Amino acid sequence: MTKKLRLLVVGAGGREHAIAKSLAQSSLVEKVFCAPGNVGMASDKIEVVNIGELEFDALKGLVAEEQIDWTFVGPENALVAGIVDSFEADGLKIFGPNKEAAQLEGSKDYAMRFMDQYQIPTAKFATYQSSEAAIAGLKDFSEPIVIKADGLAAGKGVVIAPSKDEAEAEIRLMFKKGQKQIVLEEFLAGDEYSLFLLIGKSGYRILPMAQDHKRAFDQDKGPNTGGMGAYSPVPQLAKVDYQRMLTxxxxxxxxxxxxANLNYQGVLYIGMILTAQGPKVIEYNVRLGDPETQVVLPRLATDFAELINAFVTEANLPEVKVKPNACLGVVLAAAGYPQAPLKGQAISLQLADESLDIDYANVTGSLDDLKGAGGRILTVLASAPSLAEAQLKVYECLNSQVQAETFYRKDIGFRATKASF
Incomplete structure (x- = not known):
């Protein structure tokens, strides 16, 4: 009898809950640990270990102690800091790009230069190391202007300035806050789509498409966030346009x-915008997205643990098979998010049936006494034969159970269903 796998997921949020849960559902897996995880993960029998994402030596100690077969890295900060290099130096199996390859997310300038070099369609851009140079460079861009902090910003380092005066003020503020380098980009108009690749030495596989909702409020208003909800599939995306994205x-x-000899192994997220000229890349991320992961993984008919294990062991890759169902998730966020989220609110959600699920993120306390811990607290998910049914189920759940000092968007999925609640 083949020994069952013991696995570690690094990270603490809703994305990591979804990853760990998906791995734990495999018949190939004996146990899944998550470090540092969150208390809500206990609802899916995931063992949470209080070790931080950047405590590489302690994480490697856990791998040795618990005889963990391989590690899946959720968040970008650990990848950019070199967790893969650290693990591989000790001969440990891990799924994620190394420190050099992680610069595709760690540096906007690095990513844009990569796209420029390999003729991957993207926005016109320029990189600056001072506010004076960047302000002088505004003349080369038409309004609105996209301004990006060069380093990691948890999905919130992008400002779209409607006018050059506002762009100038934002540029000054970024450098005043200690930013060493910023990137100016032309604004690309169109619908955004999330495409995820799993890449390894033996090839690559494409996961189901999803669409995220970045703005805090309905009708895509308000500040950028880490993501307020997502859904998969995206029926409004024409097959011809999807094929152009691939080609x-x-x-x-x-x-x-x-x-580039990056020897990439791990997830590569391609954030694309479908412009009048065709698909263009707005960013690369070197990990799964949040909240897209929560709606993509439940749609896989292929065993996710078997798939990742094939990448890690360089075995033959199984094909990615997708269930015909749809999945939609809505993020419940703390009041005041993203600028000044409140903490400590009581969280209690009852699920009406098995088609509904919750992926927890920023929670403390215990399963019987959950409290919000700021930011995005959890994602409520539904799987159903159609997106409209999944959307209705999630909103029936959220609308019928008021959670004090929280908020959520009422229109997740509107581009596909034309409905809001």
Missing amino acids: EVVEPTIAGLKQ
Whole structure:
């Protein structure tokens, strides 16, 4: 009898809850640990271990102590800090890109230069190391202007300035806050789509498409957030446009990784915008997205643990098979998010049936006495034969159980269903 796998997921949020839960559901898996995890994960029998994402030596100690077969890295901060290099130096199996490859997310300038070099369609851009140079460079861009902090910003380092005066004020503020480098980009108009690749030495696989909702409030108003909800599939995306994404973006990206000798192993998220000229890349991330992961993984008919295990062991890759159902998730966030989220609110949600689920993120206390811990607290999910049914189920759940000092968008999925609640 083949020994069952013991696995570690690094991270603490809703994305990591979804990853750990998906791995734990596999018949190949004996146990899943998550470090540092969160108390809500106990609802899916995931063992939470209080070790931080950047405590590499302690994490490696846990791997040795618990005889963990391989580790899946959730968050970008650990990847950019070199967790993969650290694990591999000790001969430990881990799924994620190394420190150099993680610069595709760790530095906006690095990513834009990569796209430029390998002819991957993206926005016109320029990089600046001082506010004076950046302000002088505004003349080369038309309004509105996209301003990006060069380093990691948890999905919130992008400002779209409607006018050059506002862009100038934002540029000054970024450098005043200690930013060493910023990138100016032309604004790309169109719908955004999330495409996830799993990449390894033996090839790559594409996960189901999803669409995220970044703005805090309905009708895409308010500040940018880490994501307020997502859904999969995206029926409004025409097959011809999807094929263009594969031909014009995915294929040259894979070729570019090889030519750059990045030896990429892990997840590559491609954030795309479908413009009038065709698909263009707005950013790369070197990990699964949050909250897209929560709606993509439940749609896999292929065993997720078997798939990742094939990448880690360099075995033959199984094909990615997708269930015909739809999945939609709505984030419940703390009042005041993203600027000044409140903490400590009581959280109590009852699920009406098995088609509903919860992925926990920022929670403390215990399963019987959950409290919000700021930011995005949890994601309520529904799987159903259609997006409209999944959307209705999630909103019936949220609308019927008021959670004090929280808020959520009432229109997640509106581009596909035209409905809001």
